[in-house]
Amino acid sequence: MRSQPHDIAHDLSRILRDLVTLIRRATDPGLLSAPQISILSSLEHGPRRITALAGEHGVRTPTMTTHITRLEAAGTVHRGTDAADGRAVVVELTDHGRHLLATARQARIDHLAARLSHLTEDERSTIAAALPHLAKLTATPTPDPLPPAARTPQEDQENQEN
Amino acid sequence: MRSQPHDIAHDLSRILRDLVTLIRRATDPGLLSAPQISILSSLEHGPRRITALAGEHGVRTPTMTTHITRLEAAGTVHRGTDAADGRAVVVELTDHGRHLLATARQARIDHLAARLSHLTEDERSTIAAALPHLAKLTATPTPDPLPPAARTPQEDQENQEN
């Protein structure tokens, strides 16, 4: 088993692409899209500003504005104001949003779980053992190349749950 | 370590999203996009028809047509004809395409490798051990929900390399 960073990166790169394709194929168009699930997930633990959401999800603020606009139109989030700062928009999950999120997330997880159930117990354990290390890859070990309006350590903590 | 399919699916779902965000952040917009890298990779081992490419990449033929049109405009592929079938278009990698693919793929892999190099040798081994099993997830263990014009076993064999 080669464990040079380059070798792993090569394989991981390919597998990542395949897994994404897999998930995209299985996504119910009527439900929530991948970015939508992510955004609603961020809101599960409390309201957030547009800028904060954009930073967390690695997109620019105009992109987040359009996401929130659509989500608001669908009744899943609510645009509130910050009493202390008249410029800010505070986005909040509605009951309907919370419910829809649970449904969509479950569908996605179920689908992955169905695939996983075809593996042996041993193979699953091996994967389970690797997940924490894979998670470390995304824990911003190197400085973010993207938006200056990036996540704060505090936000990272709050946003542990999917 | 929980290794129930559902538990793993839950974590994997979240990690997948983060890894995708990670890669998107680091992608040079001037180079090749993710689907473009995939498509050119398919062509590395020989020419392919539009329909075959679409099947391999889980998209419809019109989508593949536009991809090929753009790639052709960029000089990375060449649209040829099949002597035996006047309807078919046979897409072939150009030298420029081959070169650009190598560059783009290297950039993507280098970026992942840099992250991986921050892990311990042990952690990398654990990930390396999991990759073959993760790859099995995408090896169409359940019938394809998407296009009837799907991949053939023969094509799957030919297309092992990223």
Added chain:
DNA sequence: TTGCTTAGTTAGACTAGCTAAGCATAGGAT
């Protein structure tokens, strides 16, 4: 007050996916 900064939106463009519909060729049936 004046002027800079920050938060968000709007406008316009591009990629990437889809369906529907059309054209051209292949290939079998009559």
Added chain:
DNA sequence: ATCCTATGCTTAGCTAGTCTAACTAAGCAA
């Protein structure tokens, strides 16, 4: 030989998601 159907691809038009540029509104500081 002709017709009919199936196949391969393209075109047209839609939606989602991303970007940059440019704008408005609000806060803050001199």
